[in-house]
Amino acid sequence: MASGSNQPIIDVAVVGGGVIGMLSALELSKRGLRVALYDAGESPASWAGGGILSPLFPWQFSPAANALCVNVARDYLNLSDQIRSIGGPDPEVEERGMLVLTSDSDKDVSAWAVRHSRRMSRQDWQGELGWWMPGVATVRNSRLLKGLRLLLAHHHVSIVASAVRSYRSDSNGVTLRTDDGSVRCGQVVLAAGWHTKALLPDEFGEALFPAKGQMLMFDGAGCALPHVVLAESGYLIPRKDGRIIAGSTLEKGCADTMPTLAAKKKLETVAFMLLPALKEARQCAHWAGVRPGCIRDVPIIDVIDEWQRVWVSTGHYRYGLTAAPGSARLLAQRMCQESPDENVVVSAYSSPFSSPGSSDSFCKR
Numbered sequence: 001m002a003s004g005s006n007q008p009i010i011d012v013a014v015v016g017g018g019v020i021g022m023l024s025a026l027e028l029s030k031r032g033l034r035v036a037l038y039d040a041g042e043s044p045a046s047w048a049g050g051g052i053l054s055p056l057f058p059w060q061f062s063p064a065a066n067a068l069c070v071n072v073a074r075d076y077l078n079l080s081d082q083i084r085s086i087g088g089p090d091p092e093v094e095e096r097g098m099l100v101l102t103s104d105s106d107k108d109v110s111a112w113a114v115r116h117s118r119r120m121s122r123q124d125w126q127g128e129l130g131w132w133m134p135g136v137a138t139v140r141n142s143r144l145l146k147g148l149r150l151l152l153a154h155h156h157v158s159i160v161a162s163a164v165r166s167y168r169s170d171s172n173g174v175t176l177r178t179d180d181g182s183v184r185c186g187q188v189v190l191a192a193g194w195h196t197k198a199l200l201p202d203e204f205g206e207a208l209f210p211a212k213g214q215m216l217m218f219d220g221a222g223c224a225l226p227h228v229v230l231a232e233s234g235y236l237i238p239r240k241d242g243r244i245i246a247g248s249t250l251e252k253g254c255a256d257t258m259p260t261l262a263a264k265k266k267l268e269t270v271a272f273m274l275l276p277a278l279k280e281a282r283q284c285a286h287w288a289g290v291r292p293g294c295i296r297d298v299p300i301i302d303v304i305d306e307w308q309r310v311w312v313s314t315g316h317y318r319y320g321l322t323a324a325p326g327s328a329r330l331l332a333q334r335m336c337q338e339s340p341d342e343n344v345v346v347s348a349y350s351s352p353f354s355s356p357g358s359s360d361s362f363c364k365r
């Protein structure tokens with residue numbers, strides 16, 4: 001892959017092997033481009049995430065955030081079919097629905113449901129009335145990531161285990177400096193999760209921050225959890241094998257992946273409040289990941305250099321798994337000069353300082 005000449009031998013280099021980088025690479029390769037994906041081997045947030053395929057309390061999010069999440073269950077069911085058809089692991093996409101316990105006004109929730117043509121109704125959970133959202137799906141991230149690697153290989157995307165340290169674009173292409181030497185490509189996509197901050201000019205990077213999150217897994221034996229339950233203090237997610245995951249902490253500014261005792265206690269409190277039977281269940285894992293936090297609820301998906309060769313897709317914060325298919329499509333549509341999906345306003349995803357774009361409630365959180 002290394003090249004000393006000035007002629008690009010790959011069309012697009014994608015930097016980052018989380019869900020955003022991998023789905024971006026897939027969309028670009030499906031459009032006939034020669035794509036290589038560079039990954040530094042850092043623990044990705046995409047592996048640590050819970051896998052709920054909906055923004056948490058979606059009515060609190062801006063139209064631009066919601067626009068990336070339309071039909072996400074269908075997108076993941078399609079991906080799951082593609083992965084399984086090439087002999088990959090089942091990513092366990094399940095549409096079990098989500099019950100949301102919230103003090104948000106009925107008016108706000110109902111208005112969102114009408115605007116997005118979503119059927120919602122009231123349903124009881126442990127004596128408390130919540131909003132039932134049928135059709136909300138979940139995915140098992142670890143299996144998804146393994147499957148996406150296979151799918152990329154199937155689409156002839158080369159995956160290079162090397163960190164990209166810097167890049168320089170000119171009228172003919174981009175030169176990347178990686179841990180293994182320099183590489184020439186036509187365009188580059190920076191999608192390295194919260195690490196993208198270090199690769200961006202200040203006017204973009206200043207909008208990004210790390211936001212650690214921790215999860216606690218129970219074996220779930222003897223506990224019935226038919227669907228996701230979301231409350232303001234946290235959530236529970238059922239897995240196909242009967243395990244139950246409690247999430248998640250939000251530790252803004254923290255960039256380490258070390259699980260802590262304080263977080264474990266916090267997650268136990270949430271879990272036992274939402275499903276008291278979990279007090280008797282065995283805890284089988286506790287882990288942490290670092291989200292690519294952004295000062296608004298909309299990621300940055302934009303071109304950032306004068307030659308139109310350096311693209312960025314990051315800042316997906318707490319809903320990157322959910323927004324990944326929509327974000328990858330938008331990026332590829334823009335790079336290939338296609339029209340965006342309906343209701344997607346391209347300018348909403350440019351630098352946060354030129355397009356704040358967030359809902360008021362997000363900014364207050």
Ligand SMILES: Cc1cc2nc3c(=O)[nH]c(=O)nc-3n(C[C@H](O)[C@H](O)[C@H](O)COP(=O)(O)OP(=O)(O)OC[C@H]3O[C@@H](n4cnc5c(N)ncnc54)[C@H](O)[C@@H]3O)c2cc1C
Pocket residue numbers: 015016017018019020021038039040041042043044045046047048049050051052053054162163164165191192193194195196212213214215247248249288289290291292314315316317318319320321322323
């Ligand atoms: C605890 C927790 C729970 C979550 N739950 C959910 C949920 O239920 N639903 C949801 O939608 N979202 C959830 N999220 C958020 C979601 O996981 C993230 O928004 C999303 O995974 C971000 O994906 P990414 O590809 O941008 O970054 P990452 O997944 O972090 O991937 C970044 C990749 O870039 C690579 N990299 C870094 N630097 C370089 C470099 N210099 N060169 C090359 N490669 C590099 C790393 O090795 C890594 O593989 C959760 C996150 C956490 C932490």
